[in-house]
Amino acid sequence: MDARAALVVVFLLVLGQSAQQETTSKRRNRNKGADSAAMEEMKNQISNIMMELNVIKEQQALQTVCLRGMKILGKCFLADGVKKNFHSASDDCIAKGGALAAPLSLDENEQLHNYVRQSIGPEEHIWIGINDMVTEGVWSQNTGTVLRYANWETEITHQPDGATRQNCGALSTRAKGKWFDENCKEEKASVCEFNIV
Numbered sequence: 001m002d003a004r005a006a007l008v009v010v011f012l013l014v015l016g017q018s019a020q021q022e023t024t025s026k027r028r029n030r031n032k033g034a035d036s037a038a039m040e041e042m043k044n045q046i047s048n049i050m051m052e053l054n055v056i057k058e059q060q061a062l063q064t065v066c067l068r069g070m071k072i073l074g075k076c077f078l079a080d081g082v083k084k085n086f087h088s089a090s091d092d093c094i095a096k097g098g099a100l101a102a103p104l105s106l107d108e109n110e111q112l113h114n115y116v117r118q119s120i121g122p123e124e125h126i127w128i129g130i131n132d133m134v135t136e137g138v139w140s141q142n143t144g145t146v147l148r149y150a151n152w153e154t155e156i157t158h159q160p161d162g163a164t165r166q167n168c169g170a171l172s173t174r175a176k177g178k179w180f181d182e183n184c185k186e187e188k189a190s191v192c193e194f195n196i197v
Ligand SMILES: [Ca+2]
Pocket: 132, 136, 137, 160, 162, 163, 164, 165, 166, 167, 168, 181
C-alpha cells in the first residue's frame, strides 16, 4: 500500500469513526430528550395529583364542617355560641376558611334562622356578614359586594336605625330571622359559612 492509499484508508477510518460518534451522540441526545420529556410528564402528573389531593382534602374538610354544622344548597353553616365582637367573629370565620354567614335569599335566611334556633338558642341575636362601615347606609357583604337581599325588621323598629353608631348586621331569632343593625363592639354568637366547591 502506497502512502496515498494508506492516507485514504486512514481518512476513511477517521470519517467512519466520526460518523459513528455523531450517531451515538445523536442517539444520546435523543435519549436525553426523551428522558427530560418523560420527567416533565411525570412532574405534571405529580402536580395534577397534588392538586386533586388538595381538592379532596378541601371537600373532606368541608364535609367535616357540614357534618358538624348544617348543609344547605351550595354552602355549609357552622355555629359558634361564643359571644364576641363583630371583627373577632369575622376573623375567626376567615381563619377557618369561611366567612360570617350572609344569607342571599329568603330561603337561605330561613334555613340560617332555624339552624341558629336549634344550635345556639331561640332568643339569640347573631352576627351575620353584612356591614355599612365604608359608607353609612350602604350595606355590603363580607366580600364588599352590595346586598342583593336584605331582611331588615321594618314593622316595629324600622331597621337599620343606628346610623353611624351601628354598622354591623345581626339576625334575631327572637324576631323570626329579621335583621338589625348593631354596634360592632357588642358581643354576640355567630355563624360561619363555607362555600362548597
Ligand atoms: Ca350604620
